[in-house]
Amino acid sequence: MKFKQFIYLGLMIALATPMLVDAQIYKWKDKNGVTRYSDTPPTNNQQVQKIGKEITTKSTSPVEKQAKPAANNPAANNKSQPDTEDEAAKLRARNAEIEKKNKEEQAAQAKLKAENCRSAKADYETFAQGGRIYQMNEKGEREYFDDTGLNERKAKAQAEMQQYCN
Numbered sequence: 443m444k445f446k447q448f449i450y451l452g453l454m455i456a457l458a459t460p461m462l463v464d465a466q467i468y469k470w471k472d473k474n475g476v477t478r479y480s481d482t483p484p485t486n487n488q489q490v491q492k493i494g495k496e497i498t499t500k501s502t503s504p505v506e507k508q509a510k511p512a513a514n515n516p517a518a519n520n521k522s523q524p525d526t527e528d529e530a531a532k533l534r535a536r537n538a539e540i541e542k543k544n545k546e547e548q549a550a551q552a553k554l555k556a557e558n559c560r561s562a563k564a565d566y567e568t569f570a571q572g573g574r575i576y577q578m579n580e581k582g583e584r585e586y587f588d589d590t591g592l593n594e595r596k597a598k599a600q601a602e603m604q605q606y607c608n
Contacts, residue, residue, distance in 0.1 A: 467493040555606050562602035569596035 468483045469491040483490055568575060569592055576584040587595065 469493055558606040559603065562599050562606055565599035566596065566603055569599055 466481065468480050469477065470484050470488045471477055472484075472488075478484070479493075569587075572592060574586055575592065575595075576586045579585050
């Protein structure tokens with residue numbers, strides 16, 4: 443008889459365990475259009491679909507803690523709003539600064555790419571003309587390219603043009 447009770451108790455525990463583990467699942471699409479699933483919501487303001495049961499906890503977030511006194515005290519409500527507006531203004535200013543730095547970096551990269559493109563085009567034109575083309579060695583002496591060297595440098599310049607001029 444005791445053995446049957448242990449079996450029934452084990453079965454009850456096994457059947458009840460999934461109910462305890464059930465958690466809230468969030469589904470959303472990221473900026474690239476990829477569907478994402480997570481137990482935590484995304485940080486940015488995206489449309490989220492909740493899947494499964496929602497689990498409530500007794501702990502409150504800092505936002506809820508600020509909202510509770512404000513609901514009871516109208517003076518506290520006026521005092522807490524400028525803080526959130528100030529924080530929002532600081533966040534907007536920080537985001538604008540980051541965006542400005544990104545634009546400056548992109549402009550610098552575009553300028554460097556344009557310079558590399560001009561240099562590659564000039565090299566290609568030089569080696570496409572052929573003739574007696576040389577480069578200086580470490581001793582400061584001229585070394586003239588032969589036909590294979592000219593073709594290699596021409597191919598290299600053409601590859602650089604494709605890389606930087608597109």
